[in-house]
Amino acid sequence: MTYSAFRLFREGLRGQRGWTQAWRSPDPAAEYDIVIVGGGGHGLATAYYLAKRHGPLRVAVVEKGWLGGGNTGRNTTVIRSNYFFPESTALYDLSVQLYEGLSRELNYNIMFSQRGMLVTCHSEAEMEMGARTVNAIRLNGTDADLLGTAQVRALAPILNFSPDARYPIHGAIWQGRAGTARHDAVAWGYARAADSLGVDIIQNCEVTGFVVEGGTCKGVETTRGTIRAGRVGMAVAGHSSALGTRAGIALPIQSYALQAFVTEPVKPIIDQVAFSPAYGAYFSQSDRGGLVIGGGLDRVPSYGQRGNTPLHDEVLGGLVDFAPILARTKLLRHWAGIVDVTPDSSPILGASGLPGLFLNCGWGTGGFKAIPAGGYLFAHILAEGAHHDISRPFDLDRFVTGRLIDEGAAAGIAH
Amino acid sequence: MQRFTCPFCGLRDEREFSFAGESGKTRPDTAAEVSDADWSAYLFTGTNPRGRTDEIWVHTPCQEYFRMIRDTVTMEVLETVPLRRDPS
Numbered sequence: 179m180t181y182s183a184f185r186l187f188r189e190g191l192r193g194q195r196g197w198t199q200a201w202r203s204p205d206p207a208a209e210y211d212i213v214i215v216g217g218g219g220h221g222l223a224t225a226y227y228l229a230k231r232h233g234p235l236r237v238a239v240v241e242k243g244w245l246g247g248g249n250t251g252r253n254t255t256v257i258r259s260n261y262f263f264p265e266s267t268a269l270y271d272l273s274v275q276l277y278e279g280l281s282r283e284l285n286y287n288i289m290f291s292q293r294g295m296l297v298t299c300h301s302e303a304e305m306e307m308g309a310r311t312v313n314a315i316r317l318n319g320t321d322a323d324l325l326g327t328a329q330v331r332a333l334a335p336i337l338n339f340s341p342d343a344r345y346p347i348h349g350a351i352w353q354g355r356a357g358t359a360r361h362d363a364v365a366w367g368y369a370r371a372a373d374s375l376g377v378d379i380i381q382n383c384e385v386t387g388f389v390v391e392g393g394t395c396k397g398v399e400t401t402r403g404t405i406r407a408g409r410v411g412m413a414v415a416g417h418s419s420a421l422g423t424r425a426g427i428a429l430p431i432q433s434y435a436l437q438a439f440v441t442e443p444v445k446p447i448i449d450q451v452a453f454s455p456a457y458g459a460y461f462s463q464s465d466r467g468g469l470v471i472g473g474g475l476d477r478v479p480s481y482g483q484r485g486n487t488p489l490h491d492e493v494l495g496g497l498v499d500f501a502p503i504l505a506r507t508k509l510l511r512h513w514a515g516i517v518d519v520t521p522d523s524s525p526i527l528g529a530s531g532l533p534g535l536f537l538n539c540g541w542g543t544g545g546f547k548a549i550p551a552g553g554y555l556f557a558h559i560l561a562e563g564a565h566h567d568i569s570r571p572f573d574l575d576r577f578v579t580g581r582l583i584d585e586g587a588a589a590g591i592a593h
Numbered sequence: 594m595q596r597f598t599c600p601f602c603g604l605r606d607e608r609e610f611s612f613a614g615e616s617g618k619t620r621p622d623t624a625a626e627v628s629d630a631d632w633s634a635y636l637f638t639g640t641n642p643r644g645r646t647d648e649i650w651v652h653t654p655c656q657e658y659f660r661m662i663r664d665t666v667t668m669e670v671l672e673t674v675p676l677r678r679d680p681s
Contacts, residue, residue, distance in 0.1 A: 419641035430637035433665070478595075479612060481643045481665045487594045488608050521637050578633040 181285055200366065201373035206380050206405050210236040212560050213398055213407035215385050215421065217241025218250040219361075219546065220413040220538050222368035222379070223553020224560065226284075229375035231554075232561035237377045238407075239369075240400060242384035246365030249415045252483075252515030253546040254438050254472040256451050256462065258295050258356035259320050262311060265571040265583050266524065267318035269551055272568060274320075274355055276550030286367030288359045289465065295356035295451040296325070296334060298500075300345035304456075308351045315353070323352045336447050336503045344499050345456040356451060358462050358470075364549055388425045388535065395425065395534030411536045411560045413552070416481070416516030418539035427531045429539070430521055430577050435476040435514040436543050437485030437493065441507045443467030448501075457496030461504075468510060471497055475519065475543065485514040517542050521577070523586030527555055528565055528573040536560055537574065595668065599652040600659045600675040613649040615639045616660050645671070 179185070179198050189196050212228060214221045217239045225239045241247075257277055259270035281288050299308040308324050315322035330350045331339055339347055369379055380402070389397035389404060397406035414421050416433045443466050453460035461471045473493030476486050490512070498505040519542040520526060526540035538556040541548055555569040565573065576582055595607045621627040621635055643665060650661045650673075660674040 417643070419639070420643040423640065423642075428634075428638045428640060430633075430639070432639065432641055433643075477612065478607065478668070479641070479646070479648070479665060480668065482668055486607070486668075577637045578629045580629075 181287075200370040201379055203381065204378045206238060206240070206383065206400070206402055207236070207378065208404075209397070209406040210238045210378070211408045212237045212411065213405055213409075214239045214411045214413060214560075215398060216248075216413040216415070217245045217365075217369070217379060217381060218248050218413065218415065219246065219365050219368065219549035220415075220541075220552040220556065221411075222246075222365055222372055223549050224411060224413060224538065224556040225377040225379070225553075226368045226372040226375070227554045227557035228561060229372055229377050232557055233375065235561065237372075238405065239372070239377060239379045240383050240385055240398065240405065241379070241381045244381055245369050245379070246362055249515040249517065249545055250361055250365045250549070252438065252513055253361055254460070254462070254470050255358040255361045255546060256295070256356070256460070256472075257290065257359055257547040258353055258451075259547075260295070260297070260311070260315050260322055260351065260353045260356065261318070261585060262314050263583050263585065264318045266585055267315065267320055268568050269525075269555075269572070270548060271318075271320045272554065273548050273551035276554060277359065280364075280367070280550060284367040284371045286363060286370060288363040288367055290357060290359040292355050292357040293450050293462070294333075294352060294354045295453065296330060297351040298330065298337070298347050298452070298454045298456070299349045299351070300454070300456045301348060305348050308349060311351055321353060321355055323354075325350045325352050334448055334450055334452055336501050337452060338500055338502055345454065358451060358464075361546060364546075368549075368553070385421065386424070388532075390425075390532070393533065395532050409534055409536060409560050409563070411538060411556060412530070413538040413556065415539065415541065415545060416518050418518045418537070420481075422530070425530065425532050425535055427535075429526070429537075429574075431518045431526075431540055432479050433481055433516050434478075434519055435480040435482065435485050436517045437473065437476065437489055437512065437514045439471040439494070439512045440464070440510050441469040441471070441504070442510050444469070444507060447503070452500070454496065454500045457500040459493045459496035459500055461497060461501070469504065469507065475517070476514070481516055483514055483516060485512065517545070519543075522582035522584040524583040525552070525572050526574050527552070527569040528559055531574065597650070597661065597670055598673045599655065599657065600673050601657050602652060602655050605652065605654075609653050611651050611653060613651050613658060616647045616649045649676075
């Protein structure tokens with residue numbers, strides 16, 4: 179079924195009875211060409227691009243819970259490509275470009291709003307570093323500008339421009355193509371499009387082990403039986419180490435909780451995504467009016483999908499200094515996702531060390547923005563058994579060769 | 594706010610502690626030749642377990658490093674053990 183304004187209007191008149199299921203719930207077949215573990219954004223996007231660009235292939239996505247129930251549904255929906263290193267910009271800007279055409283491509287409104295992102299600078303020294311970052315981003319071939327205080331004030335007057343603020347605002351790094359999207363819609367849009375191209379999406383099916391024959395991964399053991407596969411791809415974010423252990427591989431990953439918050443809906447008060455590294459907080463406003471707030475990682479490695487109070491205090495304390503008007507806004511919800519953090523804060527794409535098993539992990543706190551690129555590149559890797567030019571620098575072997583892409587150090591924050 | 598037990602200072606606010614790494618890793622003998630793979634495994638690779646974990650932490654105010662055995666899902670601290678041995 180194609181979604182359109184006409185269809186919406188017609189169903190409105192007919193009591194909404196004509197809508198059909200967006201994707202099937204098939205039983206797993208005994209064998210596929212490619213099985214993807216993890217039905218979040220990355221897994222579903224991978225399945226879509228496999229079917230769309232590399233087919234015909236028999237592809238299945240195996241998900242232990244429901245689609246997009248992990249980090250895809252737990253992030254703060256920010257999309258941007260303002261990275262320091264050329265390898266990172268190539269990766270994340272591919273993602274922004276794919277996002278730009280995604281609603282039309284998937285026939286599913288992902289509500290991508292390119293509202294722009296401000297990264298505030300709070301001293302003249304930070305402005306100099308901001309100029310360096312802007313120059314790097316531009317040399318990497320994407321858009322960025324350095325704004326002065328007056329320009330930032332014109333865009334986002336609710337920020338704290340007082341010279342007596344804890345961190346007075348001297349300007350900001352601006353990326354106009356950055357923005358937000360509806361996170362659930364990204365998962366659902368890819369799921370629906372992949373399903374329509376013949377991908378089997380199997381929910382409530384947990385992978386309990388791997389079929390390894392002659393030192394090669396030949397499929398997965400699941401709670402719904404054995405599923406054999408030519409190649410297996412793993413896209414399970416914060417649980418990569420736990421699943422990797424079942425495949426006998428150890429990864430350079432530490433899992434942490436990353437918290438997010440949303441307030442009661444209020445009238446439109448901020449048009450952009452505003453991020454202050456100094457205050458350790460960022461926020462944007464959803465279409466419903468809720469302020470969506472995030473910050474840094476918890477400091478205690480964790481698999482518990484809930485945050486701890488020190489970071490809660492730091493993020494919200496920073497927020498009310500950054501935008502004092504928000505001090506009396508009530509929080510509606512507060513949650514955490516488990517993110518897979520690598521030593522260089524860059525993702526891992528490619529071979530796992532176990533032949534037949536491939537990795538899409540290590541996105542840390544920035545996986546949502548990378549969903550289209552992660553899926554596009556991982557599909558290439560799974561179909562070809564070899565890297566795409568953009569994914570090659572992100573191979574696991576960089577931790578042996580030492581050619582790290584240290585975005586954590588480049589940005590001066592934990593991603 | 595959670596409190597962790599420093600083996601030397603007792604129960605203290607979690608913000609006073611920093612995670613230093615998984616315990617049980619032995620630094621390769623750098624006086625001898627160390628392969629890139631072994632060095633990488635020492636520097637970067639870990640088990641990152643879900644559930645019971647055995648880690649090295651430091652209590653920042655007193656600067657003591659110690660082992661903390663805890664659960665990464667429930668966040669319960671099961672045991673903290675000093676790394677130091679009493680001189681005998």
